[in-house]
Amino acid sequence: MIRKLIRKVLELPAGMAKRRGKLRVYPLPQHGIRRDQLSSAALRVTSRLQEAGYSAYVVGGAVRDLMLGVSPKDFDVATNATPEQVHHLFRRSRIIGRRFRIVHVMMGPETIEVTTFRGGSVDDTNETGRIMADNSFGSQEEDAHRRDFTVNALFYDPSDETVIDYHHGVKDLHAKKLVMIGQPARRYQEDPVRMLRAVRLAAKLGFEIDDATKKPIRAHAHLLKKEPPARLFDELLKLLMSGHAYACLKKLREEGLARGVFPLLDAVMDDKAGDDPFLRLSLDSTDARLRADKPISVGFLLATLLWRQVNQGWQKRIAAGEKSLPALMSAIADIEAEQDNDFAIPRRFSVTMREIWTLQARFDNRTGSRPYRFLEQPRFRAAYDFLALRSEAGEVPRELVEWWERFQRADGAECERLIAEAKESGGEEPAKKRRRRRSGGRRRSEGSEGGAE
Numbered sequence: 001m002i003r004k005l006i007r008k009v010l011e012l013p014a015g016m017a018k019r020r021g022k023l024r025v026y027p028l029p030q031h032g033i034r035r036d037q038l039s040s041a042a043l044r045v046t047s048r049l050q051e052a053g054y055s056a057y058v059v060g061g062a063v064r065d066l067m068l069g070v071s072p073k074d075f076d077v078a079t080n081a082t083p084e085q086v087h088h089l090f091r092r093s094r095i096i097g098r099r100f101r102i103v104h105v106m107m108g109p110e111t112i113e114v115t116t117f118r119g120g121s122v123d124d125t126n127e128t129g130r131i132m133a134d135n136s137f138g139s140q141e142e143d144a145h146r147r148d149f150t151v152n153a154l155f156y157d158p159s160d161e162t163v164i165d166y167h168h169g170v171k172d173l174h175a176k177k178l179v180m181i182g183q184p185a186r187r188y189q190e191d192p193v194r195m196l197r198a199v200r201l202a203a204k205l206g207f208e209i210d211d212a213t214k215k216p217i218r219a220h221a222h223l224l225k226k227e228p229p230a231r232l233f234d235e236l237l238k239l240l241m242s243g244h245a246y247a248c249l250k251k252l253r254e255e256g257l258a259r260g261v262f263p264l265l266d267a268v269m270d271d272k273a274g275d276d277p278f279l280r281l282s283l284d285s286t287d288a289r290l291r292a293d294k295p296i297s298v299g300f301l302l303a304t305l306l307w308r309q310v311n312q313g314w315q316k317r318i319a320a321g322e323k324s325l326p327a328l329m330s331a332i333a334d335i336e337a338e339q340d341n342d343f344a345i346p347r348r349f350s351v352t353m354r355e356i357w358t359l360q361a362r363f364d365n366r367t368g369s370r371p372y373r374f375l376e377q378p379r380f381r382a383a384y385d386f387l388a389l390r391s392e393a394g395e396v397p398r399e400l401v402e403w404w405e406r407f408q409r410a411d412g413a414e415c416e417r418l419i420a421e422a423k424e425s426g427g428e429e430p431a432k433k434r435r436r437r438r439s440g441g442r443r444r445s446e447g448s449e450g451g452a453e
Contacts, residue, residue, distance in 0.1 A: 042075035299352025
């Protein structure tokens, strides 16, 4: 009776009060997070809010990661101050969002996302239960109830270095278990993207998804198809750039979310995906760059995802007698047709993909002035890195990659020697093609060779 009354008053999902238990406050010796482990910006934001008389806590993934011994990529702050009050306190800040207003506070190169404690009800939902507007504010406890997973509902107070836990999040974190707060089916209806977050967090953290949290996923996967393509594309990038991309894709397939939800992944995660060394190498390379804090090219990453389909079409056409470059262009055109219909890849990325793919056919041309002109291509380095991945996967000879590596670093005399070496080994333009050009009149200068490139 009491639990039902609590749920009715706070409008909490059924089952949420059952596991809520009592508030637990963990002192520093029990969690080990010191205030100096926070970024200076996060510490300054929480301090200024508290000095102004508001409550303020670092919350969510940053607290979780610090307890796991991982350096957070960013820090979020939760407070009882309204967005307008936060904005008034910080000169370099802006209020964003319509479904739920938040404040971005800029301090130096860092941006801290500040959210007001959310209340127990939502402003507007559609016919499927999807939240359309969510601007009701509440207490810290209500805010904890509204968060997705127990390990993400931890609050850290820098002033006394305590962790506040309403949902056994610390216990679940130590057990490496991902548990949804409330009724999972209802929470997935409120926001279907939570299913993708469950998969991403489980793969990234090496956690098991709790049985009750996992069970409704397959039955509710169809809800993701109603999400805006742009939002799904953003979530796909989060999966691919999680630092555990291959594990995320495998987990998607295991939970029934790979096919039918992301058309791009339909082309990638088929029965042959597990045997694709190029895909595994490219995703592992992306993970390594993220761990080393190096920049990632989204266009390059997407180009590697779809390369198997492009390469299969390319090799099939070559086997049928087509020339290499026209065959490659036709294979790319087929993939681009699918992209326009289904993949919803923004043009700024698809242009990079096309350039990287197209340049693969030029690495075999290593005579005359072509190598010099090729080096001047803006996408040469990305195309070369792509070629190197292909070599690691056994698609092209390692000698070809090594030749281009030496050519990039060589001086004038060494470049000429490498070109002569390539000519002797068969890298010269076919004689039949040279004769055809001479028969058509005076041969073009080395500075321009027409449509062949």
